[in-house]
Amino acid sequence: MSSSDNRDPRFAGGAEKPRVAFWNDPEKRGYLFQIVLFLLVGYLVYMAGYNAVDNLQKQKIASGFGFWNNTAGFDIGQRLISYETTSTYGRAFWVGLLNTLLVAVVGIFFATILGFAIGVARLSKNFLVNKLATIYVELIRNTPLLLQLLFWYNAVLKALPDVKESLALPGGAFLNTRGLFFPEPVPGDKFEAVMWILAAGLVGYFAFGRWAKKRQAATGQQSPVLWVGLGLIVGLPLLAFFALGMPLSFNFPDLGRFNIRGGVQIYPEFVALTLGLVIYTAAFIAEAVRAGIQAVSKGQTEASYALGLRPGPTLNLVVIPQAMRVIIPPLTSQYLNLTKNSSLAVAIGYPDLVQVFAGTVLNQTGQAVEVIAITMAVYLTISLVTSLGMNWYNARKALIER
Amino acid sequence: MKKVLMSVAVGAAVVMAAGAASAQTLNQVKTRGELQCGSNTGLAGFGQPDAQGNWSGLDVDLCRAISAAIFNDPKKVKFVPLSSKDRFTALQSGEVDLLSRNTTWTMSRDTSLGLEFGPVNYYDGQGFMVRKKLKIASAMELSGASVCSQQGTTTELNLADYFRANKLKYEPVIFATSDETIKAYDAGRCDVFTTDASGLYAERLKLTNPDDHIVLPEIISKEPLGPAWRHGDNQWGDIIKWTHYAMINAEELGVTSKNVDEMLKSANPEIKRLLGAEGKFGEAIGLTNDWAYRIIKHVGNYGESFERNVGAGSRLKIARGVNALWSKGGLQYAPPVR
Numbered sequence: 001m002s003s004s005d006n007r008d009p010r011f012a013g014g015a016e017k018p019r020v021a022f023w024n025d026p027e028k029r030g031y032l033f034q035i036v037l038f039l040l041v042g043y044l045v046y047m048a049g050y051n052a053v054d055n056l057q058k059q060k061i062a063s064g065f066g067f068w069n070n071t072a073g074f075d076i077g078q079r080l081i082s083y084e085t086t087s088t089y090g091r092a093f094w095v096g097l098l099n100t101l102l103v104a105v106v107g108i109f110f111a112t113i114l115g116f117a118i119g120v121a122r123l124s125k126n127f128l129v130n131k132l133a134t135i136y137v138e139l140i141r142n143t144p145l146l147l148q149l150l151f152w153y154n155a156v157l158k159a160l161p162d163v164k165e166s167l168a169l170p171g172g173a174f175l176n177t178r179g180l181f182f183p184e185p186v187p188g189d190k191f192e193a194v195m196w197i198l199a200a201g202l203v204g205y206f207a208f209g210r211w212a213k214k215r216q217a218a219t220g221q222q223s224p225v226l227w228v229g230l231g232l233i234v235g236l237p238l239l240a241f242f243a244l245g246m247p248l249s250f251n252f253p254d255l256g257r258f259n260i261r262g263g264v265q266i267y268p269e270f271v272a273l274t275l276g277l278v279i280y281t282a283a284f285i286a287e288a289v290r291a292g293i294q295a296v297s298k299g300q301t302e303a304s305y306a307l308g309l310r311p312g313p314t315l316n317l318v319v320i321p322q323a324m325r326v327i328i329p330p331l332t333s334q335y336l337n338l339t340k341n342s343s344l345a346v347a348i349g350y351p352d353l354v355q356v357f358a359g360t361v362l363n364q365t366g367q368a369v370e371v372i373a374i375t376m377a378v379y380l381t382i383s384l385v386t387s388l389g390m391n392w393y394n395a396r397k398a399l400i401e402r
Numbered sequence: 403m404k405k406v407l408m409s410v411a412v413g414a415a416v417v418m419a420a421g422a423a424s425a426q427t428l429n430q431v432k433t434r435g436e437l438q439c440g441s442n443t444g445l446a447g448f449g450q451p452d453a454q455g456n457w458s459g460l461d462v463d464l465c466r467a468i469s470a471a472i473f474n475d476p477k478k479v480k481f482v483p484l485s486s487k488d489r490f491t492a493l494q495s496g497e498v499d500l501l502s503r504n505t506t507w508t509m510s511r512d513t514s515l516g517l518e519f520g521p522v523n524y525y526d527g528q529g530f531m532v533r534k535k536l537k538i539a540s541a542m543e544l545s546g547a548s549v550c551s552q553q554g555t556t557t558e559l560n561l562a563d564y565f566r567a568n569k570l571k572y573e574p575v576i577f578a579t580s581d582e583t584i585k586a587y588d589a590g591r592c593d594v595f596t597t598d599a600s601g602l603y604a605e606r607l608k609l610t611n612p613d614d615h616i617v618l619p620e621i622i623s624k625e626p627l628g629p630a631w632r633h634g635d636n637q638w639g640d641i642i643k644w645t646h647y648a649m650i651n652a653e654e655l656g657v658t659s660k661n662v663d664e665m666l667k668s669a670n671p672e673i674k675r676l677l678g679a680e681g682k683f684g685e686a687i688g689l690t691n692d693w694a695y696r697i698i699k700h701v702g703n704y705g706e707s708f709e710r711n712v713g714a715g716s717r718l719k720i721a722r723g724v725n726a727l728w729s730k731g732g733l734q735y736a737p738p739v740r
């Protein structure tokens with residue numbers, strides 16, 4: 001609403017403006033209208049919000065967050081932190097959230113590996129590998145995830161033996177319809193020392209890696225990073241472990257009347273959900289990877305060969321680093337998708353945030369608005385943090401113009 | 403600019419109007435020409451659609467009876483299938499006019515959810531089902547078992563209480579829908595399936611081999627099942643309550659869907675009042691005076707509905723037991739029409 005074009009030509013060119021009443025000055029009048037409109041809209045929004053809250057309270061759909069510290073009264077199967085029937089709704093929230101984060105992290109890890117493998121396979125010159133990868137991608141991408149999850153859950157359950165016919169695996173593990181049970185490590189007193197040595201080994205490995213990189217940049221000489229790393233991370237802690245008299249015992253699972261008792265249990269719901277999400281998301285990641293690699297022009301590969309690099313180093317040092325710039329943004333959105341899709345857990349009985357909190361807690365308390373608001377805020381936060389991390393990684397990988 | 407203003411005003415009006423809506427359910431139902439009845443997604447005997455989409459069941463009959471009382475037509479009902487966990491939000495927010503779906507009347511639901519309960523159309527209790535081959539005779543032997551049950555139910559809470567009180571360990575496996583729950587039990591994921599005893603009989607029919615399973619003798623809770631409506635609309639509450647009571651009173655007085663026309667000529671003053679030949683009881687609840695006649699004519703009395711849906715005339719074959727009339731040793735009792 002600029003007024004410059006409305007100005008009387010007689011007064012143009014820096015001459016003093018004539019004195020007019022402000023309601024006759026289009027500029028001021030414009031501001032006035034803007035302010036009035038702003039107040040009006042503000043008032044309406046306020047009234048609408050106020051009324052909505054009032055109505056929700058009358059229907060007892062929303063009446064605050066007081067329920068947070070009330071006793072939950074229900075149980076949850078898989079939990080990463082202690083939780084009992086007498087715990088609070090707040091505690092149940094954390095149990096659900098941690099279960100969501102667990103599938104998300106494990107899922108993202110495996111989906112990335114599988115996705116990259118399939119993506120590279122799609123560009124393979126081997127006819128069989130290429131076609132299999134294509135079929136995988138087309139089949140998985142074009143069927144609904146919910147159906148796939150139900151399929152995996154029922155397939156996992158059907159394939160597993162009854163408790164009484166548990167499959168005994170080497171090392172004292174068991175597999176049956178209740179999940180995978182393996183010995184629970186019980187660290188002894190001196191085990192902490194081993195962990196410290198492992199930590200020191202990791203730090204040493206990173207320091208050595210940086211030094212080796214600098215040396216290669218400066219002198220062109222390569223260092224045996226792999227061997228030194230293995231020695232520091234695996235060899236040293238192992239040595240310490242044996243030297244300290246193996247300070248670790250195991251709590252072996254054994255067959256009770258119904259279930260396996262003791263040991264660590266991996267639930268079939270968790271396996272089915274992770275499997276389903278990994279397989280589904282990997283198909284999309286594979287497409288991103290394929291697109292990324294194809295975006296690197298053929299000239300790059302040819303130039304690399306001309307410099308005498310073998311196909312392996314060409315892929316690792318020339319193609320992949322450039323492809324990553326194209327891959328990372330779609331990869332980020334696949335990570336976000338996987339996390340959000342994990343809320344389909346509810347269909348197969350995995351106690352994630354949506355099942356425990358937006359499901360049971362909402363129903364038992366009736367606080368729909370608060371519970372859904374908190375749940376949405378949590379997913380938003382997880383997504384924003386993931387995006388932030390990936391953007392930071394992307395910025396590091398981006399082309400640095402010199 | 404004008405458009406923006408208009409839409410803001412309209413939006414505000416919508417938000418403001420929502421509150422007033424909860425007061426006059428009867429008028430809304432009449433203007434809509436249809437009752438919206440929150441029902442089960444599919445529980446044999448209580449509320450289930452057949453292949454043609456025709457609903458039947460004990461809880462369904464209550465909605466049909468209300469529709470008959472209002473419209474003189476038991477078919478003016480839209481059944482809205484609701485899972486256990488979604489049902490209360492749907493009722494609170496006005497998506498349905500009432501809930502008639504094996505819902506337990508508890509104090510917290512009655513008070514803090516802003517709902518209202520009244521008549522109990524089925525007295526129930528929670529039970530356990532296990533495989534015969536486990537050779538278990540009592541729930542006290544269940545320590546260490548995996549238990550499948552459904553989310554958003556009293557079942558989930560009673561289960562936790564029972565195992566805690568008896569110091570038994572268990573692993574809960576909780577699903578959002580009844581279908582997934584029973585399927586997982588069938589697939590061997592759990593040793594035990596638990597829900598209301600009536601539900602156990604109904605869900606057992608869905609198993610691959612129903613005869614391989616038994617219901618344990620323990621009943622671990624009180625589950626008074628009945629309709630629920632929004633707190634604050636007393637007229638609507640009266641209609642729901644008296645629809646159920648009319649069906650009970652009719653059974654007590656021997657009025658059935660077959661003899662109701664003859665009964666109109668009965669000399670018994672109680673029958674006269676019930677069927678509207680005497681007094682203005684229907685008008686007092688905002689309906690016509692032949693409201694109960696319509697209910698009995700179209701749907702039948704409580705006993706007829708029970709036998710047809712869950713009793714001897716159905717696949718469930720549940721005995722009347724505590725759901726017999728008070729005069730026959732049961733708990734079903736209705737205040738008189740007078």
Ligand SMILES: N[C@@H](CCC(=O)N[C@@H](CS)C(=O)NCC(=O)O)C(=O)O
Pocket residue numbers: 442443444445484485486487504505506552554555556557578579580597598601602605625627
């Ligand atoms: N009476 C209990 C349980 C009622 C209930 O929802 N039972 C389940 C299992 S029989 C059911 O009807 N599920 C069907 C569904 O969710 O559609 C309650 O009110 O919480």
